[in-house]
Amino acid sequence: MAKMNMLHAINSALDITMAEHPQACIFGEDVGYFGGVFRATSGLQEKYGKHRVFNTPLTEQGILGFANGLAAFGAPALAEIQFADYIFPAFDQIVNESAKFRYRSGNEFDVGNLTIRTPYGGGIAGGLYHSQSPEAYFAHTPGLKIVVPRNPYQAKGLLRAAIKDDNPVIFFEPKRLYRASVGEVPEEDYSIELGKAEVIREGTDITLLAWGAQMEIIEQAAQKAEEAGISCEIIDLRSILPWDMDTVAKSVVKTGRLVVSHEAPITNGFGAEIAATIQKECFLHLESPIERVCGLDTPYPLALEKEYVPDALKVFAAIKRSMEF
Amino acid sequence: MTNPNNISLNISHALEFIDGHALNIPTLKILSDQGDVLDGATAPDIDKETALRIYSTMRFIRLLDERMQGAQRQGRISFYMQCLGEEAAVTASAAALKEDDMIMAQYREQAAIHYRGFSLEQFMNQLFSNEKDLGKGRQMPVHYGSKELHYLTISSPLGTQIPQATGYAYGQKLKHIDKETGELTSEIDNVTICYFGEGAASEGDFHAGLNMAAVHGSPVIFYARNNGYAISTPADEQFKGDGIAARGVGYGIKTIRVDGADALAVYAATQAARKIAVENGEPVMIESIAYRLGAHSTSDDPSGYRTKDEEAEFKNSCPVNRFKQWLLKQNWLDEAQDDAEKEKIREDILAALKVAEKVQKPTLEDLVSDVYDTPIPSLQKQYDELKAHIKAYPDAYPVTAGRIK
Numbered sequence A: 001m002a003k004m005n006m007l008h009a010i011n012s013a014l015d016i017t018m019a020e021h022p023q024a025c026i027f028g029e030d031v032g033y034f035g036g037v038f039r040a041t042s043g044l045q046e047k048y049g050k051h052r053v054f055n056t057p058l059t060e061q062g063i064l065g066f067a068n069g070l071a072a073f074g075a076p077a078l079a080e081i082q083f084a085d086y087i088f089p090a091f092d093q094i095v096n097e098s099a100k101f102r103y104r105s106g107n108e109f110d111v112g113n114l115t116i117r118t119p120y121g122g123g124i125a126g127g128l129y130h131s132q133s134p135e136a137y138f139a140h141t142p143g144l145k146i147v148v149p150r151n152p153y154q155a156k157g158l159l160r161a162a163i164k165d166d167n168p169v170i171f172f173e174p175k176r177l178y179r180a181s182v183g184e185v186p187e188e189d190y191s192i193e194l195g196k197a198e199v200i201r202e203g204t205d206i207t208l209l210a211w212g213a214q215m216e217i218i219e220q221a222a223q224k225a226e227e228a229g230i231s232c233e234i235i236d237l238r239s240i241l242p243w244d245m246d247t248v249a250k251s252v253v254k255t256g257r258l259v260v261s262h263e264a265p266i267t268n269g270f271g272a273e274i275a276a277t278i279q280k281e282c283f284l285h286l287e288s289p290i291e292r293v294c295g296l297d298t299p300y301p302l303a304l305e306k307e308y309v310p311d312a313l314k315v316f317a318a319i320k321r322s323m324e325f
Numbered sequence B: 001m002t003n004p005n006n007i008s009l010n011i012s013h014a015l016e017f018i019d020g021h022a023l024n025i026p027t028l029k030i031l032s033d034q035g036d037v038l039d040g041a042t043a044p045d046i047d048k049e050t051a052l053r054i055y056s057t058m059r060f061i062r063l064l065d066e067r068m069q070g071a072q073r074q075g076r077i078s079f080y081m082q083c084l085g086e087e088a089a090v091t092a093s094a095a096a097l098k099e100d101d102m103i104m105a106q107y108r109e110q111a112a113i114h115y116r117g118f119s120l121e122q123f124m125n126q127l128f129s130n131e132k133d134l135g136k137g138r139q140m141p142v143h144y145g146s147k148e149l150h151y152l153t154i155s156s157p158l159g160t161q162i163p164q165a166t167g168y169a170y171g172q173k174l175k176h177i178d179k180e181t182g183e184l185t186s187e188i189d190n191v192t193i194c195y196f197g198e199g200a201a202s203e204g205d206f207h208a209g210l211n212m213a214a215v216h217g218s219p220v221i222f223y224a225r226n227n228g229y230a231i232s233t234p235a236d237e238q239f240k241g242d243g244i245a246a247r248g249v250g251y252g253i254k255t256i257r258v259d260g261a262d263a264l265a266v267y268a269a270t271q272a273a274r275k276i277a278v279e280n281g282e283p284v285m286i287e288s289i290a291y292r293l294g295a296h297s298t299s300d301d302p303s304g305y306r307t308k309d310e311e312a313e314f315k316n317s318c319p320v321n322r323f324k325q326w327l328l329k330q331n332w333l334d335e336a337q338d339d340a341e342k343e344k345i346r347e348d349i350l351a352a353l354k355v356a357e358k359v360q361k362p363t364l365e366d367l368v369s370d371v372y373d374t375p376i377p378s379l380q381k382q383y384d385e386l387k388a389h390i391k392a393y394p395d396a397y398p399v400t401a402g403r404i405k
Helices: A006-020 A044-048 A060-073 A088-104 A135-139 A152-164 A214-227 A245-255 A270-281 A312-324 B048-073 B087-095 B110-116 B120-127 B161-174 B204-216 B245-250 B263-280 B308-315 B319-329 B335-356 B377-392
Strands: A002-005 A025-028 A053-055 A077-080 A114-120 A145-147 A169-174 A182-185 A198-201 A206-210 A232-236 A239-241 A258-265 A291-295 B102-104 B192-197 B220-226 B254-259 B284-289
Touching (some): A002 A152, A006 A182, A044 A053, A060 A088, A060 A114, A060 B161, A060 B204, A088 A114, A135 A145, A135 A239, A152 A169, A206 A214, A214 A232, A214 A258, A232 A245, A258 A270, B048 B087, B048 B110, B048 B120, B048 B263, B087 B110, B087 B192, B087 B263, B102 B110, B102 B161, B161 B192, B161 B220, B204 B220, B204 B245, B245 B254, B245 B284, B254 B263, B263 B284, B263 B319
Parallel strands (some): A025 A053, A114 A169, A258 A291, B220 B284, B254 B284
Antiparallel strands (some): A198 A232
């Protein structure tokens, strides 16, 4: 296995896809020769040509409209939105079109070949418009799948699964980890099943649940908890839609406690859906109220980012509240 | 000279602005209102069979529209949209394409899908949202679609099909591009036609779609149906400048404007547009000038925003009659036979309507299928719970209760 950072792992998944299908196309703003602002598509235009890896005009709704059409034609459409903060001009094409193509046509047409990649989240001093986590907006839309990887190995395997999945998938990449996270990644092809959470550490006292960049925060919090004699079970949700209720519920039945953490604002964040569902599924097993440690209901700030973000200490405090309830 | 701005600079020393209306794009007209080929005009090369198929499609759609508009008024269907006044614009443009070219329509283009072979029964099944509807009863009436006929299922949001057409057409072109050189290796075998109204041309998707098609060379024919009104908003409250066509030029797209009530002009323009698209691998724009003789939809009442005099003026330039007069002059059509066929079509429509409205509604399974390729676990759970609920209270759900397995 090779050491790769997350960008290399993503690049490798795209490379395999481009080699596999002669009509697969990668497109977005600056993704051509430049390789994208984060260089996730580096070297692919040289390898596959300007007609298959190309810059688009600066039009997110155009990128997604084009992608829907190309996918409906039958070609793998690998669209990049440069920052998840800029996905909103494409909201209509994603929510009203990608998500409903198959349903509204009675399966006459579909855009299962569509994969939308976009860097999300904070931690890069990006302020309001380069730090958002918009997964909950899309999680409210039947017809989409939403995936968030936590490290390079996951990124490659989940991205390959997203591309091969016969439904439109939004793949949120934690940009803070693009270069920061390095790990062993096979050069060859592999996939990680969508819709399955992963229990990355077993424990007995409390379940900690997160996804993407927030995983390393809850792992740090679990370390603190461990030092305080609290045994944490840690779950990476991996897929927001569909989400693996069974794995989470099974864990909460065992531990009796749950802390959910995400970067997006707390109100109507995806943690709310998880808390409501687990409350219904595990009501008689719960020892304390489900805790949510999330972003505040403010836009993502710049100078006071440290105060804003759900960090390990805030998660640890929630763990203690839950244990002492 | 050229520069990185991708513009050939033409330096001037006079401080001059170009007027926003300076482009005065001519309108191609071939047939007079009486059905004669105008002096100086050339009729396109069209065979008798194609011409009669165009005519019979227009005639059918006019009769279907008339009857289904009435059916909506009687409360038998929930909604309807007529093509009245734009039959030639839609039918003759569709006729100029190959049968397997892609059609991405807005909503008023039922003539195009009928030209391809969408049957009377298929129309009725969709309009009545019954279990035989290809769309499984999920969308409002007039949202037709058929993979077999290469006609993308209609989507209600306006203009969304425009950048999609650009992407679809790019796929059609990609098959013919040399991997090494990036050049076209052969003529493109299929194009996409994208219909939209002048109102939809105000949406962001229009600009996104045209710009991307121009930059990336998608073989798509953008067909703007400028019919004077976007629901009740007249064109002069919708845009300035020289119509929608001027924007095609602005995006660097070869553009033509045609008389949309003139089937021969539409046919000729679309044939030529297709040729440009397949040979050059680039988009083409057609702006068709017609008049929406009917209401926008059955939810609309044009008497509130336009005068009877205005409507009367355009009734004289009826596209169906104009083409009919030409066919009569070619001796390709027999008036008595035409009348008899009209009567027969009226009877067929009524009979099909009566059959379709008695066909069962879609099954409960059709409610949850096709959201994904297979239902995700949460949806499967909701479906199982719903079935159990309906079984417990069957009288409250008479359409589905008796059919649950």
